[in-house]
Amino acid sequence: MRITLLLSLVLTCLFNQGIDAQQGPLKIIMIGAHPDDCEIKGGGTAALFIEMGHQVKFVSVTNGDAGHMEMGGGMLAKRRKAETEEVARRLGVAYDVLDNHDGELLATLPVRLDIIRLIREWEADVVISHRPNDYHPDHRYTAILVQDAAYMVGVPNVAPDVEPLRKNPVFLYFQDNFQKPNPFTPDIAVDISSVIDKKIDAMDAHVSQFYEWLPWIGGYADEVPSGSAERKAWLREKRWGSVSTALIPALEKWYGKAKASQATYVEAFEVCEYGSRPSEEDIKRLFPMLGK
Numbered sequence: 319m320r321i322t323l324l325l326s327l328v329l330t331c332l333f334n335q336g337i338d339a340q341q342g343p344l345k346i347i348m349i350g351a352h353p354d355d356c357e358i359k360g361g362g363t364a365a366l367f368i369e370m371g372h373q374v375k376f377v378s379v380t381n382g383d384a385g386h387m388e389m390g391g392g393m394l395a396k397r398r399k400a401e402t403e404e405v406a407r408r409l410g411v412a413y414d415v416l417d418n419h420d421g422e423l424l425a426t427l428p429v430r431l432d433i434i435r436l437i438r439e440w441e442a443d444v445v446i447s448h449r450p451n452d453y454h455p456d457h458r459y460t461a462i463l464v465q466d467a468a469y470m471v472g473v474p475n476v477a478p479d480v481e482p483l484r485k486n487p488v489f490l491y492f493q494d495n496f497q498k499p500n501p502f503t504p505d506i507a508v509d510i511s512s513v514i515d516k517k518i519d520a521m522d523a524h525v526s527q528f529y530e531w532l533p534w535i536g537g538y539a540d541e542v543p544s545g546s547a548e549r550k551a552w553l554r555e556k557r558w559g560s561v562s563t564a565l566i567p568a569l570e571k572w573y574g575k576a577k578a579s580q581a582t583y584v585e586a587f588e589v590c591e592y593g594s595r596p597s598e599e600d601i602k603r604l605f606p607m608l609g610k
Contacts, residue, residue: 343371343372343373344367344372344373344443344444344604344606345372345373345374345375345440345441345442345443345444346364346367346372346373346374346375346442346443346444346446347374347375347376347377347436347437347440347442347444347445347446348360348364348374348375348376348377348445348446348447348492349377349379349433349436349445349446349447349460349464350376350377350378350379350447350448350460350492351378351379351380351423351448351454351456351457351459351460352378352379352380352382352385352420352456353378353381353382353398353399353401353402353415353524353527354378354382354401354521354524354527354528355378355448355457355492356376356377356378357376357405357409357517357520357521357524358521358557359446359448359492359493359585360446360492360585360587361409361516361517361520361521361585362508362510362513362514362516362517362583362585363508363510363585363587363605363607364376364409364411365409365410365510365513365516365517365520366508366510366512366513366607367607368409368410368411369513370606370607373412374409374410374411374412375411375412375413375414375436375440376402376405376406376411376412376413376414377413377414377415377416377433377436378402378413378414378415378416379416379418379423379429379433379456379460379463380416380418380419380420380421380422380423380456381395381398381399381415381416381417381418381419381420382394382395382398382415382420383395383398383419383420384419384420384421384422385398385420385526385527385531386526386530386531387530387531387534387535388530394526395417397526398415398524398526398527399415401523401524401525401526401527402415402523404523405520405523405524408516408519408520408523409516409519409520414436416429416432420456421455421456423455423456423459423460424459425459425462425463425466429463430463430466430467430470431476431477433463433464433467434467434470434471434476434477434480435477435479435480437467437471437483437487438471438477438480438481438482438483439480441483442483442487443487443488443604444487444488444489444490444604445464445468445487445488445489445490445593446489446490446491446492446587447460447461447464447489447490447491447492448460448461448464448491448492448494449461449491449492449494449496449502449588450462450465451496451498451499451500452494452496453496461491464489465489465590465592468486468489468590468592468593469486469592471483471486471487472484472485472486485594486593486594487593487594488589488593488594488596488600488604489589489590489592489593489594490505490506490587490588490589490590491587491588491589491590492587493585493586493587493588502586502588503588504564504565504567504568504586504587504588505568505587505588505589505601506568506572506586506587506588506589506601506605506608507565507568507569507571507572507584507585507586508572508584508585508586508587508605508607508608509569509573509577509578509580509581509583509584509607510583510584510585511580511581511582511583511584514554514558514582514583517583518550518553518554519550521553521557522549522550522553528553529542529549541556558583560582561581561582561583561584562584565584565586566578568586569581569584572605572608572609573608573609574609577609
């Protein structure tokens with residue numbers, strides 16, 4: 319009994335802290351609350367992973383059926399699903415959309431189990447999602463759902479229909495600008511300047527959002543150009559300004575001062591304490607574009 323207990327403790331410790339040596343391509347899963355969240359927060363980093371031969375899955379925990387000023391329900395959900403399929407084609411990612419209503423998401427056990435299954439099925443090395451302090455309730459509850467899945471992905475008796483992971487992935491947060499109760503910490507900063515066109519191209523696929531709904535709810539619908547090329551140029555200018563000074567230390571850490579000074583577009587991520595705790599060497603292995 320004592321030996322069995324000791325072995326169990328050792329395995330639990332290894333699951334929480336250890337990161338196995340990489341075999342084959344990295345597998346990244348980004349989990350957003352809505353169709354378009356992953357593109358906004360991590361589309362450039364996803365493009366870099368894809369270019370390097372790794373595999374990326376985007377997940378939307380809701381179907382987006384409330385995000386429009388004229389259409390809604392099943393018709394909008396169908397339209398937004400088609401937009402994600404276009405993103406998958408343009409960017410080269412896999413894309414899943416769960417059938418939960420937009421604006422009504424709660425951190426329930428059935429949804430948590432869905433997320434546990436998705437992470438296991440993807441055999442994820444890295445999981446990236448929202449932080450729990452965010453303006454949108456769907457973002458907050460997605461963050462809680464992913465946090466609640468972080469340890470459970472390795473527990474065999476939870477969602478036993480899918481094989482548990484033998485190592486805990488590294489869990490990360492997308493960047494945001496919210497300061498209370500605690501601000502975002504940029505542990506990892508990725509220079510996406512070389513793939514900004516791919517990121518914008520992915521965002522551009524969400525016509526219902528970036529050219530209709532978000533301009534309407536934001537009060538700037540009259541700014542949206544009519545031409546395709548003009549829209550993409552406008553979207554880049556509207557969504558991306560200069561690199562935040564808060565990201566400079568992280569950029570310099572991973573790229574050095576000279577390369578960091580040349581970065582014009584950056585995505586950043588914070589390490590979540592609930593997954594494996596990566597060392598600097600682990601981060602370099604899991605984000606092989608750093609310093610390139």
